[in-house]
Amino acid sequence: MTATVPKQAPKQPPAAPERPGPDMFDQDTLPAPRGASRRLLGSLLRPHRRRIGLAAALLLTQQAAVQAVPLIVAYAIDSGVPAVRDDDNGPLIAVAVAYLLCALGAGLLQYTFIRVSARVNQSILLELRGRIYRHAQALSLDFHDRYTSGRLISRSTSDVQSLRELLEEGLQEMLIILVSLVYIGGLLFYLDLGLGGAALLSFVPLCLLVRNYRRRSAQRFSRRSTAIAAVIVKFSETLNGIRPVKAFRRERANDAAFDELNRRHERVNGDTILEMARFVVLSRLVAAVSIAGIVLWGAQRVTSGDMELGALAAGALYVRRLYDPLDRFAMILNNYQSAVASLDKIAGLLAQRPDVPEPERPVELPPRSAGQPGREVVFDDVRFAYRTGGEVLPTFRLTLPAGQTTALVGATGAGKSTLAKLLARFYDATEGRVLLDGRDLRDLTMAELRRGVVMVTQEAFLFSGTVAENIALGKPDASREEIERAAKAIGAHDFIASLPEGYETDVRKRGGRISAGQRQLVAFARVLLADPSVVILDEATSSLDIPGEKAVQEAMVTVLRGRTALVIAHRLSTVEIADRVLVMEGGRIVEDGPPADLIAGTGRFSDLHRAWRESLA
Numbered sequence: 001m002t003a004t005v006p007k008q009a010p011k012q013p014p015a016a017p018e019r020p021g022p023d024m025f026d027q028d029t030l031p032a033p034r035g036a037s038r039r040l041l042g043s044l045l046r047p048h049r050r051r052i053g054l055a056a057a058l059l060l061t062q063q064a065a066v067q068a069v070p071l072i073v074a075y076a077i078d079s080g081v082p083a084v085r086d087d088d089n090g091p092l093i094a095v096a097v098a099y100l101l102c103a104l105g106a107g108l109l110q111y112t113f114i115r116v117s118a119r120v121n122q123s124i125l126l127e128l129r130g131r132i133y134r135h136a137q138a139l140s141l142d143f144h145d146r147y148t149s150g151r152l153i154s155r156s157t158s159d160v161q162s163l164r165e166l167l168e169e170g171l172q173e174m175l176i177i178l179v180s181l182v183y184i185g186g187l188l189f190y191l192d193l194g195l196g197g198a199a200l201l202s203f204v205p206l207c208l209l210v211r212n213y214r215r216r217s218a219q220r221f222s223r224r225s226t227a228i229a230a231v232i233v234k235f236s237e238t239l240n241g242i243r244p245v246k247a248f249r250r251e252r253a254n255d256a257a258f259d260e261l262n263r264r265h266e267r268v269n270g271d272t273i274l275e276m277a278r279f280v281v282l283s284r285l286v287a288a289v290s291i292a293g294i295v296l297w298g299a300q301r302v303t304s305g306d307m308e309l310g311a312l313a314a315g316a317l318y319v320r321r322l323y324d325p326l327d328r329f330a331m332i333l334n335n336y337q338s339a340v341a342s343l344d345k346i347a348g349l350l351a352q353r354p355d356v357p358e359p360e361r362p363v364e365l366p367p368r369s370a371g372q373p374g375r376e377v378v379f380d381d382v383r384f385a386y387r388t389g390g391e392v393l394p395t396f397r398l399t400l401p402a403g404q405t406t407a408l409v410g411a412t413g414a415g416k417s418t419l420a421k422l423l424a425r426f427y428d429a430t431e432g433r434v435l436l437d438g439r440d441l442r443d444l445t446m447a448e449l450r451r452g453v454v455m456v457t458q459e460a461f462l463f464s465g466t467v468a469e470n471i472a473l474g475k476p477d478a479s480r481e482e483i484e485r486a487a488k489a490i491g492a493h494d495f496i497a498s499l500p501e502g503y504e505t506d507v508r509k510r511g512g513r514i515s516a517g518q519r520q521l522v523a524f525a526r527v528l529l530a531d532p533s534v535v536i537l538d539e540a541t542s543s544l545d546i547p548g549e550k551a552v553q554e555a556m557v558t559v560l561r562g563r564t565a566l567v568i569a570h571r572l573s574t575v576e577i578a579d580r581v582l583v584m585e586g587g588r589i590v591e592d593g594p595p596a597d598l599i600a601g602t603g604r605f606s607d608l609h610r611a612w613r614e615s616l617a
């Protein structure tokens with residue numbers, strides 16, 4: 001028997017784990033390095049450089065055609081009409097043809113621009129959703145313990161949606177406005193220097209207004225995105241826990257909490273709309289005053305012969321066009337602000353690095369000789385504290401010899417699951433090493449580790465798909481024969497065969513059609529097929545060995561045979577089949593030995609065993 005006595009207190013006690021400060025994961029926006037949002041956007045746009053260049057060229061040409069129209073009108077007034085008086089219709093016909101060409105060209109160019117930019121936008125959104133999903137899966141359990149799944153859903157739905165709105169509507173309009181501003185400004189200067197100067201001057205108060213609006217609305221959009229995330233979090237939490245919600249009649253309390261979150265979102269949303277209304281009214285006022293001033297001043301100059309009438313007409317049309325998009329501009333700025341807030345949140349999420357990273361220089365496990373039962377596991381001076389809690393495992397040493405079945409028992413909160421999760425490398429030890437056949441788990445690739453160690457949790461989660469697919473999870477390339485052989489060995493074949501479509505039956509949401517015991521059997525068949533050298537089993541919480549669970553017990557024996565096994569045992573029958581029992585208390589192993597020895601003794605396990613026996617009587 002390997003010594004598993006808790007290590008003697010070291011001379012220098014290890015530093016106490018840091019006191020957990022306020023958890024950054026309580027915030028909706030996770031910290032990201034400076035410029036992370038910009039780099040994220042750049043990395044999304046870069047692969048589409050050529051298409052974006054083409055879209056920009058199309059837009060520039062299209063706007064040239066659109067903005068040429070007032071010039072054509074000026075030409076018609078100043079040259080076309082006088083020529084008609086002299087019996088020359090040529091210039092006016094040329095005007096009509098040019099007008100038609102401009103209109104047609106602008107339409108065609110706009111259509112092509114929309115097609116090209118839509119393809120770019122779709123690819124960007126596709127890539128972004130994929131990145132969020134892949135990243136969320138890659139992040140370690142420590143992250144998921146703290147950042148709720150509702151927030152992750154919010155990132156990949158409402159935040160991606162606000163980016164979609166910007167890309168599909170806002171950005172296009174914003175570009176059109178910016179390009180048209182440059183064209184119109186240039187044309188106004190070309191028509192008349194004074195007109196151009198006056199129009200430019202009128203933009204000073206507008207720019208100040210825009211700056212002020214951007215500053216004020218940025219905060220509101222961030223708050224709005226946080227508020228909608230809170231609504232989604234509550235929604236998903238309620239639905240994920242719908243059974244306890246019903247069992248404890250939480251519906252009313254949940255309704256009230258949801259109502260409050262929903263109202264908060266409505267209030268924050270209302271604030272952003274009010275801010276926009278304020279901007280629209282003020283900017284229209286500036287625009288109206290500017291247009292009136294410029295037209296009056298221009299009319300005076302036409303009267304005094306300083307300016308042609310056509311130039312004034314074209315100038316007035318251009319100035320109107322200059323201010324026309326102001327209302328839309330507010331909407332676009334809204335889109336923009338909302339998308340920036342969302343992009344910051346997505347960038348914050350993508351900036352998180354997995355706490356359980358892949359090794360830079362991976363090593364391989366030594367080959368397993370035929371018939372070798374499992375692999376040796378060593379917890380080498382391991383110490384562990386959760387990031388958000390105190391120390392759970394004080395420094396300890398433990399060896400699980402290859403092929404041994406070890407039952408882990410102890411009071412709730414003793415640290416049994418934590419020990420198991422360290423072995424499955426869901427977390428890394430704060431100090432020390434966990435070794436598998438002498439190799440540090442941190443030096444194994446995830447693929448190698450999952451081939452070596454498999455953990456079966458209490459939930460025995462089934463994914464949507466068929467029963468066969470669920471069993472094959474342990475070995476994706478398994479043939480139907482292999483799947484059935486595993487199911488037969490586990491004793492699951494009969495119930496699977498009796499399902500409506502046998503192995504092809506869709507288990508639907510969380511295996512709703514399949515009982516808890518049957519789910520366990522499917523999970524065991526999955527492990528048998530995966531054939532790992534080490535199995536960790538978190539037994540379903542049940543202290544009674546009722547006959548209905550006999551099938552599960554037998555299946556368990558099959559799964560554990562020929563492997564190193566660590567079983568968090570809740571059943572007496574499981575402890576009895578173990579080679580060794582470890583009793584845990586406060587993160588330490590306080591008893592260790594073969595079940596018969598411990599039962600015969602006078603320690604904690606013997607008390608526990610007696611209580612078990614009495615409960616079965």
Ligand SMILES: Nc1ncnc2c1ncn2[C@@H]1O[C@H](COP(=O)(O)OP(=O)(O)OP(=O)(O)O)[C@@H](O)[C@H]1O
Nearest residue numbers: 145386388389392411412413414415416417418419
């Ligand atoms: N993700 C976590 N973050 C912070 N603390 C945690 C986390 N998971 C568990 N703990 C704490 O670590 C301690 C040990 O928990 P653990 O789940 O390992 O106990 P256990 O012996 O498996 O209990 P049970 O039999 O009830 O499952 C407990 O005090 C628990 O509150």
